[in-house]
Amino acid sequence: MKILIVDDNPTNLKLASEVLACEGYVVESAEDAERAQEMLRHSVPDLILMDIALPGMDGLTLARLLKGDPAYQHVRIVALTAFAMKGDDQKAREAGCDAYITKPIDTRKLPVQVAEILQRSASPKAKGT
Numbered sequence: 001m002k003i004l005i006v007d008d009n010p011t012n013l014k015l016a017s018e019v020l021a022c023e024g025y026v027v028e029s030a031e032d033a034e035r036a037q038e039m040l041r042h043s044v045p046d047l048i049l050m051d052i053a054l055p056g057m058d059g060l061t062l063a064r065l066l067k068g069d070p071a072y073q074h075v076r077i078v079a080l081t082a083f084a085m086k087g088d089d090q091k092a093r094e095a096g097c098d099a100y101i102t103k104p105i106d107t108r109k110l111p112v113q114v115a116e117i118l119q120r121s122a123s124p125k126a127k128g129t
């Protein structure tokens, strides 16, 4: 299983990458949405951990673009946000995200959360016809 992590915070990016690589996932990382788009052209991951607050294009905008594209609709997207604000999970779902994780990342929980989301079948909306 391949996971792409998009986060402009190098510490978070490194932490999440190491935790997931330890679990046996193939992990790729991008520091912003534009770089992520570039990488997605070459390889499609099973899941994207997507920071919402990014310089340039924000994570929810990229999530919306990907969920609207038949080539990427099936990719599970997990929104990552530092804002534990009410309504953020709603915004993430509206953008098409499959799940939502609040930062700081809990290194013990993250692998469990990711495994759970990967086991779920893609949302009916993302299945296409």
Ligand SMILES: [Mg+2]
Pocket (backbone or CB within 6 Å): 007, 008, 009, 051, 052, 053, 054
């Ligand atoms: Mg950020």
